[in-house]
Amino acid sequence: MADPTETPDPDRFDPRTFEPRWRKQWLDQELDRTPDDPADKYYMLEMFAYPSGDIHMGHFRNYSIGDVVARYQKMQGKDVLHPFGWDAFGLPAENAAIKHGIQPGEWTFANIEKSRGSLQQMGISYDWDREVMTCREDFYKFTQWMFLLLYERGLAYRANAEVNWCPIDQTVLANEHVVGGCCWRHPDTPVEKRNLEQWFFRITDYADRLLDNLDQLTEWPDGTVKQQRAWIGRSEGAEIDFTLAEGGDTLTVFTTRPDTLWGATFVVLAPEHPLTEVVTTEACRDAVEDYVAQARAKTEIERTDATRDKDGVFTGGFAIHPTTGERVPIWIADYVLAGYGTGSIMAVPAHDQRDFEFARKYELPIRIVVQPDGEAELRSEDLGEAAAGSGRLVGSGAVDGTVVPEGIGSVISHLEALGVGRGKTQYRLRDWLISRQRYWGCPIPMIHCAACGVVPVPREQLPVLLPDNVENFVPTGRSPLEDVAEFFHTECPQCGGAAHRDADTMDTFVDSSWYHLRYLDPHNHEQPFDKEEARKWLPVDYYIGGDEHATGHLLYFRFFTQVLFDAGWVPVEEPVVRLFHHGMVMDEHGDVMSKSKGNAIAPADLFARDGVDVPRLAMLFFAPSADEILWNEKGIDGVRRFVQRFWDLLVAAIADPRYQRDISPDPTKLSSEAREARRIAHWVLERTTQSLEGDLNFNTAIAAFMELTNALRKVGTVDQWSDDDFPVLVETIDLDVRALAPLAPHIAEELWHRSGAPGSVFQAPWPTPDPDALRRDTVEIPVQFNGKLRVRLQLPPDASREEMQAAAMADARVQELLAGQEPKRVIVVPGRLINLVV
DSSP: OOOTTSOOOTTSOOGGGTHHHHHHHHHHTTTTOOOSSOSSEEEEEEOOBOOSSSOOHHHHHHHHHHHHHHHHHHHTTOEEEOOOEEOOOSHHHHHHHHHHTSOHHHHHHHHHHHHHHHHHHHTOOOOGGGOEETTSHHHHHHHHHHHHHHHHTTOEEEEEEEEEEETTTTEEEOGGGEETTEESSSTTSBOEEEEEEEEEEOGGGGHHHHHHGGGGOTBSOHHHHHHHHHHHOOEEEEEEEEEETTTOOEEEEEESOGGGGGGOOEEEEOTTOTTHHHHOOGGGHHHHHHHHHHHHTSOHHHHTOTTSOOOEEEEEEEEEOTTTOOEEEEEEETTSOTTSTTSEEEEOTTTOHHHHHHHHHHTOOOOOOEEOTTSOOOOGGGOSSOOOSOEEEOSOGGGTTOEETTTHHHHHHHHHHHTSEEEEEEOSOOOEEOEEOOSSSOBOOEEEETTTEEEEOOGGGOOOOOOSSOSOOOOOSSOGGGGOHHHHEEEOTTTOOEEEEOOOEEOTHHHHTTHHHHTTSTTOSSSSSOHHHHHHHOSEEEEEEOGGGTTTHHHHHHHHHHHHHHTTSOSOSSSEEEEEEOOOEEOTTSOBOOTTTTOOOOHHHHHHHHTTHHHHHHHHHSSOTTSOEEOOHHHHHHHHHHHHHHHHHHHHHHHSTTOOTTOOOOGGGOOHHHHHHHHHHHHHHHHHHHHHHTTOOHHHHHHHHHHHHHHHHHHOSGGGSOTTTHHHHHHHHHHHHHHHTTTSHHHHHHHHHHTTOSSOGGGSOOOOOOHHHHOOSOEEEEEEETTEEEEEEEEOTTOOHHHHHHHHHHOHHHHHHHTTOOOSEEEEETTTEEEEEO
């Protein structure tokens, strides 16, 4: 790259001389401004950034991929909405502020300023007029509006419940934020359980819809759909009522196999089940209490691990079987979870592997009630494992002979007729806990009054402002806002009496559940957005971000969209048509980049050395967009050399006296090298279009550009190109500079301008390859002998079977290998291969 102290050579590739100029021109021309009335809309969205510092390499990759798609769609004639914003509330800013002794807002806004500058330097085609920040009152006013909408529709409620507690962050966590039994922000910190009164969103009311609508998401990654399906976890079965032998209370169990009820020989409660204390006898109390304490210290992952040894403790209590009247013992075991089903199960050891292992360990009865058809009769003493297959019911009273599992419905009907059971659908999904005992978040718009109870803040009084410059926001296990008198103490909006605000703030995933809607109308001060804007732009056509949000954000914003659809605010039930997960950016050894490890690379350092487009092309070239990248300097060196060669060729062609934009190649006059270079120029366009429309594997498109550069150089230096061949260079500039534009916008814009083309390259239509130019004169056909490659022939691509066979038999190399023999058989695959069986 040129020394900046020298007089610059106008033809030398130095992005520092033209990239800033084009960014300014795009801004001055409002090239990225969103049309007010889209005729053919395209809503392109990347997950917004958390402003924890400057833009890092993961951001660089994510936003570059999205920008490629947005620019391509613009050249396809679409009216593009491509906005950006900041997920600016939350614990990282608060923790950083505590560490540095400043206010979270000061830390956050400084990082936004820095990161915005980096994104603008990257030339990402965002409409910055639509920028949103979740920590600004013009946004969180409507986050509170969303809370009130859910509250009015019976979807927000307050309840005392056992919650997940992070001892480091001193706040509660939603179930989705507990990973492997630990806090998602602190992977080595086990989550504790506490009983607190908290706010929840009733996402379970939408469980069936969230699950069933997954079938509509045909352009979402299969892995994400499967994760959401498993997380919602719908199970069809029945609730069955046992009776406690002492006291007569009802003990209800949930099972997906009610047909095996007659094989139930004991009942198991979760350690946290409310009846645990009721059924435990004095003789067993110490053992039960010790076991419960041990179970509460284990993570859910540990408790449900199918490979670990099952254990439990007898309570001393018994339940009465609802159909046989037998007394069955009640046990406590930690493999039963209080949060699933009813927190209790009927144990059928003959037909459930967990129950079988438990029964064998504690010498509990095993009773077979399903006999497989066409096999020898099963005997419990012969079982080496549970018999979980199909068959006919035996020893099951009135339902004997029923074929199961097909006949489970008739068994449920029988239990309903007896009044001891009923069909039931259960879900793994739990209501969304949104209360947080931290300062830096959106205040919950509810007021607590001794006379009126908990009442909502009237909409006209929104926003409930988060107080600035709070002196002490260090977490203590209770919200710091309780100590801010001017915030906490208020009047009841119903009776006017003394009251206090809810001091908790909302989970930041509430902000990201609707932020894509605020982009539609970000300057609206009366409503979160105008319904007409939602009609114009929804759904999001393409959404790009990491797969770590599969059962968090990507589930929550589907829930919000469905609620808003039911409330008449949006015209769609699902927020996004197509979802794409990009891979991570690792160092060359495969380690995650981080400042603490000393292996982090700042994109700004790359831009200072190479400009923006060379690192961007390298990022896109290293691997398919869905795969992880191992970043290394050798890779960027290779891309830099390619760009230099491509630039030199095209700039020299534009400077050649023969250059005119309106000349076209005459295919009949081209040399074989120029004809092949022209074919590759059209193939580059075809391959780039395929990657943009399909898998976003831009590495193959960039590899095609490299192949084109080699093909052009093979013809010779520009002054060595004949007059008949030269129009191929002119056509290449017209077609492939446009094809390059989404991938390397600054370089393409500079070359487009130098070529004398009018306007911006992004205002030019996307070109179409010429089918005739793509046609090869010849293709390579392998000739095999008994399946082994021996000869390669160059034949016309449309040669018939007969012509291919004749050409092979006439080839001197083939005849030499045949040595006078006639092949027993000749297999010809047109356009592909010839195989001689000898």
